[in-house]
Amino acid sequence: MxxxxxxxxxxxxxxxxxxxxxxxxxxxxxxxxxxxxxxxxxxxxxxxxxxxxxxxxxxxxxxxxxxxxxxxxxLGLDQQHPLLVVGMGRLGTALARYLGFNDATFRVVAVLDNDAEKVGKEVGDLTIRHTDELEEIVREYGVELGVLTVPAEAAQPMYDALVDAGVQAVLNFAPVSLQLRPGLPSKSVDFRIHLEELVYFLLAKED
Amino acid sequence: MxxxxxxxxxxxxxxxxxxxxxxxxxxxxxxxxxxxxxxxxxxxxxxxxxxxxxxxxxxxxxxxxxxxxxxxxxLGLDQQHPLLVVGMGRLGTALARYLGFNDATFRVVAVLDNDAEKVGKEVGDLTIRHTDELEEIVREYGVELGVLTVPAEAAQPMYDALVDAGVQAVLNFAPVSLQLRPGLPSKSVDFRIHLEELVYFLLAKED
CATH class of the missing domain: 1.10.10.10 (Winged helix-like DNA-binding domain superfamily/Winged helix DNA-binding domain)
Known part of the structure; x- marks a missing residue:
């Protein structure tokens, strides 16, 4: 179509x-x-x-x-889209277990971190793997989507690594502006925007 | 103005x-x-x-x-707006420490949970307090905004409790449709929407 x-x-x-x-x-x-x-x-x-x-x-x-x-x-939502989450801090762990990322349309197939201390630990049904294995993991699971939940300073190199490994689209939760690869769909999530909107609503109410 | x-x-x-x-x-x-x-x-x-x-x-x-x-x-962003986060699971803990919620405009002044095991533990600079103290906390800190990161089944009663305690606007991360109080600004965040958008972009690219 x-x-x-x-x-x-x-x-x-x-x-x-x-x-x-x-x-x-x-x-x-x-x-x-x-x-x-x-x-x-x-x-x-x-x-x-x-x-x-x-x-x-x-x-x-x-x-x-x-x-x-x-x-x-x-809209392509009748097929399952495998995704991986990089950065197993609090937010990454929460998102990896988030039901909206694990249903008929989306499935978290791998969780990664570059911290050797974290590698091998379990997050839900998955075992944390090292970011060195990124390319192999993308190929192994046919990963389409990458979710980035790494600290700000790690976001750009990890974004580049995701794209180089063959991920087709990236959802970024790190609070930075990424230098994006042309033609590759990416989206940054900024929770602060939502709070700001609520403040505007409060202002509008007072008018 | x-x-x-x-x-x-x-x-x-x-x-x-x-x-x-x-x-x-x-x-x-x-x-x-x-x-x-x-x-x-x-x-x-x-x-x-x-x-x-x-x-x-x-x-x-x-x-x-x-x-x-x-x-x-x-837009009212030159004033600081005190907020509290209810539900100290992984996501709630991550959000309470999130820099975008702790700057010149927003400040997490309290973190709450209804689990006695969690009460008294530290999240960043804050000590988790019991949801029974909600009303007192809202008054004490002049809390304007409530962030809801509780499990789905707890979301509606906790939303009602926030509103009754005097919170003026609610940001909900629980994956449920809340019965909202008329005239009180509320917003639900659904991470899944962002993944769906990326899938549409991929589809549009293929066209």
Whole structure:
């Protein structure tokens, strides 16, 4: 299926909206209701969904469960993506055991650290391996995604090592701006942003 | 200063863009350059910034450092906001020590758990206190923000306890949909979303 990058972003937005509806127990929804509830455009929703053969039934709408399944497959979430976590500090250990990283779509297949003291210890079902084995591990498990939870000063060399080892995308939790490899999807997570947003909300409330 | 909630959102976006420029060593930038670089609208940027007395100089633009300071103060980030973290598991411990939660704007003033085994242990400079003391702690430190890192089943009762104790906004890391108190800013962090985005990027690349 040939879906543009812009459409992918919108499909992922629809998916999040539909999951909210599913959690609330909603079974069917029209494009108009989706649009009103989540501040989207109904004609655009219909056009996007029609692109991969989904047409709402007039007066009934779309079936939420079915549509979620279709979006999962359109977005590549119906396949399992093996990932590894580098940096077995507190955050890395927490993320390696995090359920959202261990389900039908994602699976932590290896955990690594460069500290010989940590290598060989268990994190959940996995044994910590040395970062020297990175390339071998990526090949062995067909690792697609690398999660970086190393200290700031180690982040750039470890990012480069991940990319050189063949990882296809990187999620970085280290609090630094990385020099990114062109064309390789990467994303940095900054928890501070979330706190800042809450402060803005508080300000907006006071107005 | 009376700034609408919509403008606040845009100001926070400008702030993030300006921080990127600051990290790269850029000293001055025009609204036009800001617009082109970050896919924003130049007239809207000028209008938003003029609202709090900032006018770029023709042919020179805005001073990045100065503008960041002004945005910090407009967004309430020039004051320190005391926060507490409830749930001293791996993630909670990591977040309590996270530098982004301990700077000029944010400060972890208390860490709590309901497990008597953990109470009294040290996390960085702080001693873990029992969740029974929540109300007292919020009053003692004037806590504004609560960070929730408890297991899924404990999240709703602990969210309610935070709100009842007088916390003004909640950042939730527990993987559940909370029944939120109306009018109280809350935000849930789902790490999985970031991995999903990377998968979409990979798909988009293959197209």
């Amino acid at each position: 040939d879906v543009s990058s812009l459409t992918l972003n919108r499909l992922s937005l629809y998916l999040r909206c539909l999951r909210t509806l599913q959690e609330e127990g909603t079974e069917r929804i029209s494009s108009q209701q989706l649009a009103e509830r989540f501040d989207l455009s109904a004609p655009l929703i219909r056009k996007d969904l029609a692109q991969f053969g989904e047409f709402g039934i007039r007066g009934i709408g779309y079936e939420v469960d079915h549509l979620i399944d279709r979006l999962h497959s359109a | 009376d700034v609408s909630s919509l403008t606040l959102n845009r100001l926070s976006l400008y702030l993030r863009c300006l921080r990127t420029l600051q990290e790269e060593g850029t000293e001055r930038i025009s609204s036009q350059q800001l617009a082109e670089r970050f896919d924003l609208s130049a007239p809207l940027i000028r209008k938003d910034l003029a609202q709090f007395g900032e006018f770029g100089i023709r042919g020179i633009g805005y001073e990045v450092d100065h503008l960041i300071d002004r945005l910090h103060s407009a």
